[in-house]
Amino acid sequence: MGNSVIIVDWGTSSFRAWLIDEETGRVRDSIAEGRGMGALDTREFPAYFDECLGAWRARTIPPPVYMAGMVGAAQGWQEAPQPPLPVTIREVARQTVPVSGADDVWIVPGVRVAADPPDVMRGEEVQIFGALALSGGQDARFCLPGTHSKWAHVANGALVDFHTSMTGEVYAVMLGHSILGRGLEESAGENSAAFQLGLEQADRSGGLLLHLFTARTRVLFGGLPLTAVRSYLSGLLIGSEVRAMAELTPPDGKELLLISATALREPYQAALTRAGYRCHWIDSGAATLRGVREVIAHHRQQEGRAGTDV
Amino acid sequence: MGNSVIIVDWGTSSFRAWLIDEETGRVRDSIAEGRGMGALDTREFPAYFDECLGAWRARTIPPPVYMAGMVGAAQGWQEAPQPPLPVTIREVARQTVPVSGADDVWIVPGVRVAADPPDVMRGEEVQIFGALALSGGQDARFCLPGTHSKWAHVANGALVDFHTSMTGEVYAVMLGHSILGRGLEESAGENSAAFQLGLEQADRSGGLLLHLFTARTRVLFGGLPLTAVRSYLSGLLIGSEVRAMAELTPPDGKELLLISATALREPYQAALTRAGYRCHWIDSGAATLRGVREVIAHHRQQEGRAGTDV
Numbered sequence: 197m198g199n200s201v202i203i204v205d206w207g208t209s210s211f212r213a214w215l216i217d218e219e220t221g222r223v224r225d226s227i228a229e230g231r232g233m234g235a236l237d238t239r240e241f242p243a244y245f246d247e248c249l250g251a252w253r254a255r256t257i258p259p260p261v262y263m264a265g266m267v268g269a270a271q272g273w274q275e276a277p278q279p280p281l282p283v284t285i286r287e288v289a290r291q292t293v294p295v296s297g298a299d300d301v302w303i304v305p306g307v308r309v310a311a312d313p314p315d316v317m318r319g320e321e322v323q324i325f326g327a328l329a330l331s332g333g334q335d336a337r338f339c340l341p342g343t344h345s346k347w348a349h350v351a352n353g354a355l356v357d358f359h360t361s362m363t364g365e366v367y368a369v370m371l372g373h374s375i376l377g378r379g380l381e382e383s384a385g386e387n388s389a390a391f392q393l394g395l396e397q398a399d400r401s402g403g404l405l406l407h408l409f410t411a412r413t414r415v416l417f418g419g420l421p422l423t424a425v426r427s428y429l430s431g432l433l434i435g436s437e438v439r440a441m442a443e444l445t446p447p448d449g450k451e452l453l454l455i456s457a458t459a460l461r462e463p464y465q466a467a468l469t470r471a472g473y474r475c476h477w478i479d480s481g482a483a484t485l486r487g488v489r490e491v492i493a494h495h496r497q498q499e500g501r502a503g504t505d506v
Numbered sequence: 507m508g509n510s511v512i513i514v515d516w517g518t519s520s521f522r523a524w525l526i527d528e529e530t531g532r533v534r535d536s537i538a539e540g541r542g543m544g545a546l547d548t549r550e551f552p553a554y555f556d557e558c559l560g561a562w563r564a565r566t567i568p569p570p571v572y573m574a575g576m577v578g579a580a581q582g583w584q585e586a587p588q589p590p591l592p593v594t595i596r597e598v599a600r601q602t603v604p605v606s607g608a609d610d611v612w613i614v615p616g617v618r619v620a621a622d623p624p625d626v627m628r629g630e631e632v633q634i635f636g637a638l639a640l641s642g643g644q645d646a647r648f649c650l651p652g653t654h655s656k657w658a659h660v661a662n663g664a665l666v667d668f669h670t671s672m673t674g675e676v677y678a679v680m681l682g683h684s685i686l687g688r689g690l691e692e693s694a695g696e697n698s699a700a701f702q703l704g705l706e707q708a709d710r711s712g713g714l715l716l717h718l719f720t721a722r723t724r725v726l727f728g729g730l731p732l733t734a735v736r737s738y739l740s741g742l743l744i745g746s747e748v749r750a751m752a753e754l755t756p757p758d759g760k761e762l763l764l765i766s767a768t769a770l771r772e773p774y775q776a777a778l779t780r781a782g783y784r785c786h787w788i789d790s791g792a793a794t795l796r797g798v799r800e801v802i803a804h805h806r807q808q809e810g811r812a813g814t815d816v
Contacts, residue, residue: 313707313720314727344719360723361715365684373683374675397623403750404714405671405743409654410623413670417624433715440713 200224200259202252203488205481206267207319208234209343211244214485215252215259218496221489225252233266233273241273242298260300262488262495265319268293268303276303278318280310282354285325285487289494304491307355315360319484320346323455324355326487327478331453337445339475340455341434341464343368347441359444361437367429376411376429379422390424394431395467404436430463438467447472455483510534510569512562513798515791516577517629518544519653521554524795525562525569528806531799535562543576543583551583552608570610572798572805575629578603578613586613588628590620592664595635595797599804614801617665625670629794630656633765634665636797637788641763647755649785650765651744651774653678657751669754671747677739686721686739689732700734704741705777714746740773748777757782765793 198219205212211230216223230248268276276293295301306318320340334353340346343365348358371377397407411429414420452475454464461477468475509528521540526533540558578586586603605611616628630650644663650656653675658668681687707717721739724730762785771787778785
């Protein structure tokens with residue numbers, strides 16, 4: 197049996213972990229839904245880490261742990277400063293930070309754009325390099341939807357540019373705290389006609405501040421059912437993101453790699469196809485796993501520890 | 507002494523009232539800061555109305571009351587259905603609704619756009635007609651910034667079109683409930699350099715969802731002080747509104763009438779001037795007073811009650 201290694205994706209709202217075989221990548225065990233950092237006090241991070249991973253690490257020489265995501269932010273467990281673009285996966289591996297007081301536990305840093313305006317990501321960089329490895333190429337453009345959606349460009353194996361849109365957060369905040377959420381029930385099914393109408397509204401002129409208000413006026417006077425507001429707003433915001441990004445990086449006929457959880461696959465594929473993109477979907481969990489494995493391979497080599505048997 | 511009439515501007519977050527001389531418009535008394543409807547239970551509206559206006563109405567024949575604003579919405583005191591565009595002030599007066607169970611108390615209806623998408627306003631219509639009367643013209647374009655900013659067009663004395671942007675609400679909601687408000691103190695002074703930077707960011711490509719995130723990344727890596735985030739976000743959002751509206755109704759060399767409270771005068775003038783508009787500011791309180799007076803004059807005439815002495 198080969199060495200084990202533990203991969204953790206620890207973000208503000210989620211914690212996922214995998215115990216894998218370092219050489220084959222086979223998943224030996226996994227934790228699908230742990231607690232995100234937002235649900236914990238900063239001082240609880242080490243204890244929660246032990247609680248989740250203690251059993252996997254109960255060896256004479258515990259398997260190394262590599263963590264990606266907001267765990268390396270200033271408000272995370274320990275800050276891992278982000279190297280500026282352009283960045284290769286080798287550089288990410290080189291900048292990986294040991295967690296002080298822990299044995300062979302590492303935080304993969306994010307990356308940042310050191311331009312005006314600056315930009316920043318933590319966690320998506322390993323998904324990008326993972327998806328690149330899965331696709332077998334060295335050049336690609338990426339869309340990673342979410343709370344803070346990222347559009348990224350890799351050339352010759354290096355991440356050379358990316359942009360962030362607050363799509364998911366604006367969706368949650370407007371539904372939870374603005375007039376748009378008024379009268380909404382806790383949950384309602386998806387409404388594909390309303391989603392489509394949202395995409396169409398986003399293509400009109402007037403800007404997002406105007407489009408948002410139509411999610412209210414269409415309920416008052418346009419026949420939009422209250423149960424369809426979430427789907428409509430989702431179409432509006434995803435459509436607005438894609439439309440604006442299409443101005444920055446127009447469809448070029450090549451495949452755009454869409455990295456997301458299953459839930460966002462269909463809505464983004466619909467919006468991207470509508471905007472003229474050809475896209476290929478890659479599951480974000482698979483991309484994370486593969487990306488961190490790639491980081492680990494480089495990092496163990498850089499540390500001169502590759503192949504050490506436990 | 508001429509007849510008295512009471513004018514009320516009752517919105518979600520504010521209540522203002524004036525006791526005026528019907529003929530001269532002279533203000534005899536006023537209430538500057540009452541409670542908005544959002545701070546009251548629906549059943550409390552009549553009692554709060556009496557509490558505020560009881561002393562002014564304590565006559566054998568109480569002076570008539572005309573109320574504008576969200577008081578006429580479905581969630582207000584009593585719904586006053588909005589006539590569709592195009593609408594003249596005569597039509598607004600004709601559609602004014604008596605409050606049932608109250609003596610000579612009227613709600614001025616809002617107006618709506620019966621197109622796709624629909625749009626709606628309540629309260630701004632009287633400010634528009636008031637500002638038109640104050641300006642002495644019959645044709646003008648208007649910008650009325652606020653929680654839900656309105657851009658409107660009046661031709662031959664009729665309100666023919668308008669658009670709403672959720673500028674003020676997005677500002678409040680993002681500061682109060684998103685990552686952009688993280689670490690902010692309750693209040694901070696205005697920072698004109700940050701406001702200007704926000705205006706400049708809004709002129710770039712990438713869309714509002716991208717621009718919003720720069721309010722975070724500029725703090726992390728761009729040297730924007732936390733105390734300047736409010737001003738920066740204000741510049742971003744006002745700039746985005748003006749930029750999008752300028753696509754719909756480009757500057758035509760004529761004066762744009764800016765109707766606002768004092769606090770929004772300077773930021774909007776800066777954004778409008780930057781976008782190429784010539785603008786003339788009119789205080790929103792003065793516009794409301796004059797607008798409702800115009801409505802009253804038409805309404806009393808229509809009701810055959812003009813000039814009745816109390």
